Amino acid sequence: MKSIEIKDAALKYFTIHGYEGASLSQIAEEVGLKKQSIYAHFKGKDDLFLQVLRDAKEMDLSATLQYFSNIDSKNPEKALYGYLQLIIDLFQKDEQLKFWLRMSFFPPAHLEKGIEQEVIDIEEKERTILEEKFQDWINTKLIIGDKALTPTYAYLGVVDSILLELVYGNDEKQLNAKLAASWEVFWRGISYQ
Amino acid sequence: MKSIEIKDAALKYFTIHGYEGASLSQIAEEVGLKKQSIYAHFKGKDDLFLQVLRDAKEMDLSATLQYFSNIDSKNPEKALYGYLQLIIDLFQKDEQLKFWLRMSFFPPAHLEKGIEQEVIDIEEKERTILEEKFQDWINTKLIIGDKALTPTYAYLGVVDSILLELVYGNDEKQLNAKLAASWEVFWRGISYQ
DNA sequence: CTCCATTTAACGAACGTTCGTAAGTTATTT
DNA sequence: AAATAACTTACGAACGTTCGTTAAATGGAG
Structure with missing residues (x-):
């Protein structure tokens, strides 16, 4: 499931760089996607962050x-x-x-x-x-x-x-x-x- | 001394928003300057941060x-x-x-x-x-x-x-x-x- | 006149987000 | 079984905005 992979990558980057320091393009790249594709699974950065939280x-x-x-x-x-x-x-x-x-x-x-x-x-x-x-x-x-x-x-x-x-x-x-x-x-x- | 005012403002924003979340324009605005003026006192964001640290x-x-x-x-x-x-x-x-x-x-x-x-x-x-x-x-x-x-x-x-x-x-x-x-x-x- | 702080202007890069589109999958209808 | 519709997933392109940084012009104080 791709949304789980995305959350895993998000967890990693949010932990290392914090909310502001982590970018959607980094997270997407980690799972082999472009940043726009994240919006097929989450409403936006806040939504992704809150689900990980x-x-x-x-x-x-x-x-x-x-x-x-x-x-x-x-x-x-x-x-x-x-x-x-x-x-x-x-x-x-x-x-x-x-x-x-x-x-x-x-x-x-x-x-x-x-x-x-x-x-x-x-x-x-x-x-x-x-x-x-x-x-x-x-x-x-x-x-x-x-x-x-x-x-x-x-x-x-x-x-x-x-x-x-x-x-x-x-x-x-x-x-x-x-x-x-x-x-x-x-x-x-x-x-x- | 303006550089002290800048450091005070930087301290405030770095504390609230972290390094990545704090912007030079916010910090400059706090002391009534444009962000470019910070470069007359510090070499850049890292320099300002490290001095505050x-x-x-x-x-x-x-x-x-x-x-x-x-x-x-x-x-x-x-x-x-x-x-x-x-x-x-x-x-x-x-x-x-x-x-x-x-x-x-x-x-x-x-x-x-x-x-x-x-x-x-x-x-x-x-x-x-x-x-x-x-x-x-x-x-x-x-x-x-x-x-x-x-x-x-x-x-x-x-x-x-x-x-x-x-x-x-x-x-x-x-x-x-x-x-x-x-x-x-x-x-x-x-x-x- | 010189110096220095500050400004305006502009830079490339990155940000989050939106749009249209194409492909693949699943469900529904003929 | 075939055809159609609907939905999911992904991507290129572009949006407007902000980022940190650099360069040149301005203004006032000594």
Whole structure:
């Protein structure tokens, strides 16, 4: 299917060059087409971009949902650390997560409002999932604390810092060192000792 | 001085629209000039961009250096939390930090190599400052641990997560909640209890 | 008169988009 | 089964606009 090929190429160029820096002729050339042919599949650049964005968002959200529906609820340490590794895997396996990150932080100005809404939407969903898990673990005395929001936000902070290191991504050794350090301190910060 | 005005306007548009999305005519219009007049002050778009970048980098680095040369070395809790607040202040006071962040994560492709070098440079300098402080605090039993690298990386992770929240910046309430949560867990993770 | 910032004018190149058209595929009618 | 219609996909050509950049003319300050 050609429209999937186009979206793949668009994902690649939007991720590398941003919305304004990516051109339809580059994208078309990548799949062996002229730029005019893109208009047989998409209404225009904005339409192509938004479809790529929604695919990326859906992929990100479904990966998170699936992971946390299959975890061992008696082992928060394994569950939480495993999610960090999942993110690293996802990030390195395909471009969608990097694209999503770039566009949620620095959206094209004329689409900012719509994108912001999607970002808030996914963020709240993922936060809710985490908050429920943390509440369970607090209730069952597997981690310390009273309200679940504190470890939730702190954990999301660790996730963000790992994502940032991935985006920045100059060195795998440094990534692993940062992951180990953040995890060690975080886990000590929320576990009984 | 007109070239400073131009750099200020360039900073603004580069931050909002990125390198490719910002145009010289917009920047010139902001300071009441025609775009061709920019060439009396800068060699071209790249030159203007790189000068703005170096100004931003210098500002970021000098703020960090100055802060950590004036801290109370007997009180890591205050010093570390104060730096997080300094970052929030800096971020909200002027655009340079946001510009620096955007360009260090998503540099214009054709300048990537040079920018990456600058980012590695500043990152190493800031990490070294922190590492020395943490080593002192470990030696004087003000925080736990053996090697200073672990709390250094973990703290840099907290810094990153706060920066991300600032970039993303939809809500001051949420920013404060995330800051409080990350700090609480981090501090518990590195302090004696 | 000189210098320098700024202007007007113009450049080639690239941008996203639209149009008409041709070919190929699928569906409907004879 | 053959003929017709409708739809999809792709392309050449061109649209108007904007881009970064260069060159030459203008104007004012020292």
